[in-house]
Amino acid sequence: MEKKFLVAIDAEACIACGLCAEIAPKIFEPSEQMISQVLENAEIDPEILLKAARSCPTKAITVTDADTGNQLWPE
Amino acid sequence: MEKKYKYLIIGGGIAGTSAAETIRQNDPKGTLAIISTEPHLLYSRVMLSKPGFYTSKNASGSAFLKQPSWYSANQIDFLGSRTVIALDILKKQVALKNGVVLGYEKLLLATGVQPRSLPNLESVDAERILYLHTLDQAREIERRLISSETIVVVGGGFIGFEMCGLLTALHKKVISVNIGPRYWRSVFDETSSQFIKNALTEHGVQVFAESVIKKLIGVNHVEGAIISNTETGAETKISCSLAIAAIGTHQTLDWVGQAGVKTNKGILANEYMETSARDVWAAGDCAEYFDTILEEPIVLKNWASAKTTGSIAAFGMLDKRVAHRKTTSYTTRKLGITVGFVGDVRPHGKNRTTISRGSLKANAYAELRIANERIVGATLINMNNKLGALTTLIENKISVGGRLKELSNPAFDLKKLL
Helix, strand or coil: CCCCCCEEEECCCCCCCCHHHHHCCCCCEEEECCCCEEEECCCCCCHHHHHHHHHCCCCCCEECCCCCCEEECCC | CCEEEEEEEECHHHHHHHHHHHHHCCCCCCCCEECCCCCCEEEECHHCHHHHHHHHHHHHHEECCCCHHHHHCEEEEEEEECEEEEEECCCCCCCCCCEEEEEEEEEEEEEEEEEECCCCCCHHCCCCECCCHHHHHHHHHHHCCCCCCCEEECCCCHHHHHHHHHHCCCCCCCEEEECHHHHHHHCCHHHHHHHHHHEEEEEEEEEEECCEEEEECCCCCCEEEEEEECCCCEEEEEEECCCECCCCEEECCHHHHHCCCCCCCCCEEEECCCCCCCEEEEEEEHHHEEEECCEEEEEECHHHHHHHHHHHHHHHCCCCCCCCCCCEEEEECCCCCCEEEEECCCCCCEEEEEEEEECCCCEEEEEEEECCEEEEEEECCCCCHHHHHHHHHHCCCHHHHHHHHHHHHHHHHHHHHH
């Protein structure tokens, strides 16, 4: 069964560096303000999702395992 | 020689760590070490100027981006609290201050920058000034904030603004001392600077322009300061319990230059982040590299640029050369305004002009840097909704020749140029 994740972005913390969208263009896209947002039909590869979340210098991206409720990032 | 590494990285910040990560993804076996003057594993320098760092229950921990397990799992030797003092590009060795000599096959210089010290202060005063650049310095500020209500911040640039913003958010009384007549004067024009000044004063920050700290008052602890106006010589005595300086950065390139690696404003590198020395790369804040979009050398000191250039250098070290081609941006939200930067924001340079867009009255303002009929960078105040379009215009080198008048019109949609 495909694993599901909850991805939250703290728009206040995002500094618009665009790294997450560059690493995971099928998951994140920049808004007009370059603030990161999750694509409506995001194709989530867990490894790429976590790599993108970990690239954020302000830890603005939170990734949670939807099945277990465990927060995967930030640790 | 104590040990020879296939990949040796000098600098444990984001540029060096990004390089290590890229190397490990492509070469799981090659010996790899990171030398860092700091004892800490990778942390976010960006977070050190955000209020969350100071309000978090685990402030120091919250800034870390890598755990010890990452280094051990990736077989990366992290050599913390070590300082490089010499490089020999013929023997392919670096000498550390503790006497150890390490060899390399491929070397990355990602040495970053250091904060400038306040000049013209007596030594006893100089020791009491705090700086915000490293995690340890942020910890010291965090510790001292507990007993400090009024803080003087020296410096009118980005970090000075960040400091004023975060201290205000922490409900401290803030006094800003700026040697220049206006804020961020190396980048901003008068209108942009006025936005900064207005934001500061509207949030209760007491502003001293064209002023310096002449002396700190107090024996064991800072109890006040004498602020001197550089134009009139007038002196003002203020009460404060903490003094923080943020007057820019510099880098010590002595041992790099002595080794024969060419330097200018930074360590010179081409678009592959290759320096003038064989098997030596440079990345991050210390590098002055050739930007293929701008078509000229540049030193960029932001997180995304450091991460990207670190990774590009790593590909070169792996014999998988790729050229740098990216426009970086970043923003900050403080004191009720948002400030954004994209591309090359330097106001002066070859064939460079600035087009302003917006006004104080409209509460939104941009300075667009134009060179050779292209937008090459921009500063944006309360206008971050233009960041995306500007990034595309810059990266795709779209000509705006003949459209300059339209660019200055805030009602003109930049997306029409795409």
